[in-house]
Amino acid sequence: MxxxxxxxxxFFPKKKICKFCADxxxxxxxxxxxxxxxxxxxxxxxxxRRQTGTCAYHQRRLTTAIKRARIMALLPFVAxxxxx
Amino acid sequence: xxxxxxxxxxxxxxxxxxIHPDRVEEKQNILDKxxxxxxxxxxxxxxxxxxxxxxxxxxxxxxxxxxxxxxxxYGLSALPKDLENFFRxxxxxxxxxxxxxxxxxxxxxxxxx
Numbered sequence: 578m579x580x581x582x583x584x585x586x587x588f589f590p591k592k593k594i595c596k597f598c599a600d601x602x603x604x605x606x607x608x609x610x611x612x613x614x615x616x617x618x619x620x621x622x623x624x625x626r627r628q629t630g631t632c633a634y635h636q637r638r639l640t641t642a643i644k645r646a647r648i649m650a651l652l653p654f655v656a657x658x659x660x661x
Numbered sequence: 662x663x664x665x666x667x668x669x670x671x672x673x674x675x676x677x678x679x680i681h682p683d684r685v686e687e688k689q690n691i692l693d694k695x696x697x698x699x700x701x702x703x704x705x706x707x708x709x710x711x712x713x714x715x716x717x718x719x720x721x722x723x724x725x726x727x728x729x730x731x732x733x734x735y736g737l738s739a740l741p742k743d744l745e746n747f748f749r750x751x752x753x754x755x756x757x758x759x760x761x762x763x764x765x766x767x768x769x770x771x772x773x774x
Contacts, residue, residue: 607729607760608677647756649677650717650727 597639605611605638607645610652616643621656673735673763676750679727679756682714688728689751694734694751698743704736705768720756721729735766 596615602613614638616624616631616639623643626636646652680688691711699706712729721727734740740760747756 607758645758645760647718649729649756650679650719651722653718655719 595630595632595635598632603636603656605642607642607649607651609644613639613643613646613652617652617656619656621653664712670738671704671735671766671768672738672761673707673733673766674741674759674761675731675733676744676757676759677729677731677772678718678758679721679729680730681716681722681753681755682726682760684753685707686717687716688730691753692730694747695744697706697757698747699736699740702740702743704734706732707732708733724755727755731763735763762772 597605605612607613616629618624623640626633631639643652647654680691696706708731712731712732714726715729717725717727741761744759745757748754
């Protein structure tokens, strides 16, 4: 009987918190690519908000900022292609 | 006939553009032209920031660097049309973006009066 009691879930998914809601000083701006970089994967694709925990409001702003930064060559469109 | 009162609507924008790395010497020429276009629409440059030479994330016009200039300004609503027209035609500007910051802007000169 004791063995049955010890069976429990080993993995508890941690609740993700939106980075921008937690820190109001962090402003989403296309001119500051350093803030946007953690939300891209190694290929330069925008991460899903399921993966980063960003709220819907900030994810919308984030995607427009990333797309603007890409136009201005502050962020790459495709990152894994090495520049000659 | 009934006529709408003529009200001048001012808006506030910012623009970031990249100058071709080989033609940075003509930077002053571009900035003069920028000011001329903004003043033709009764606007004014509020802030001018030069980021200088920066590495591009991907090559533009076969170059890996570019000279970034950021300008904040206000003016009448038809201003970006003229500005984008200039940027598109000018070969020295290799990339540009115009972003609206405020839909309504009251210039300081008018606010005091």
